[in-house]
Amino acid sequence: MSAAPPGGRHTGYVGDSWSRRESLIDEQIRKAQERGDFDNLPGKGKPLAGLDEPDDELWWVRRYISREGLSADALLPPALQLRKETERLDETVRGLASEGAVRNVVAELNRRIAEWVRVPVGPSVPLRLANADEVVARWRAARAAPTSAARSQPARSERAQSERSQSEPVDAGQPSAGPSAGGSGRSSATPWWRRFGRRSAR
Numbered sequence: 130m131s132a133a134p135p136g137g138r139h140t141g142y143v144g145d146s147w148s149r150r151e152s153l154i155d156e157q158i159r160k161a162q163e164r165g166d167f168d169n170l171p172g173k174g175k176p177l178a179g180l181d182e183p184d185d186e187l188w189w190v191r192r193y194i195s196r197e198g199l200s201a202d203a204l205l206p207p208a209l210q211l212r213k214e215t216e217r218l219d220e221t222v223r224g225l226a227s228e229g230a231v232r233n234v235v236a237e238l239n240r241r242i243a244e245w246v247r248v249p250v251g252p253s254v255p256l257r258l259a260n261a262d263e264v265v266a267r268w269r270a271a272r273a274a275p276t277s278a279a280r281s282q283p284a285r286s287e288r289a290q291s292e293r294s295q296s297e298p299v300d301a302g303q304p305s306a307g308p309s310a311g312g313s314g315r316s317s318a319t320p321w322w323r324r325f326g327r328r329s330a331r
Contacts, residue, residue: 187204206252207251208245208251208254209251209252211238211245212256218264228265231261235259235264236261238259242256242257242258
């Protein structure tokens with residue numbers, strides 16, 4: 130119980146202090162309403178979302194993850210998180226610029242795996258350390274693949290162009306630059322009626 134105030138009579142001054150604190154809160158709310166701070170708020174006049182969903186003590190965490198577009202992996206137990214990170218390790222290091230950066234990522238993951246093995250938390254999940262040399266080898270192969278494809282592209286283009294040029298039909302109306310089949314040296318570009326007239330004149 131609270132001590133009686135001077136004079137030996139309890140006046141409930143603790144409650145009076147709480148009442149004054151509530152009055153200050155009500156005053157702040159009233160001033161905010163007068164300023165229009167509560168006007169046109171998102172969802173005004175609409176039912177609260179998720180009222181029909183089953184009870185979930187982590188509802189606010191799931192809603193935050195959904196609203197911010199985050200991965201739900203954060204809700205997994207530590208062992209499952211490490212398992213997923215191990216499975217996605219090649220994708221994680223694919224965009225790194227140096228072998229040293231790749232090895233740093235592998236070392237950090239292995240450190241966390243070793244820490245969990247030493248003090249396991251949550252369900253028991255088989256985990257093993259990642260092999261840094263194997264990860265680096267796959268990282269190098271992934272970086273070399275686009276380069277090889279880029280080098281082979283000009284050769285394929287030249288070969289396709291050559292095949293198209295060989296398959297194109299020769300226009301019969303085009304004059305021939307070489308001698309005639311008879312070896313007389315006459316140009317086959319001479320119209321046929323002129324050649325016919327020359328033979329008749331002979």
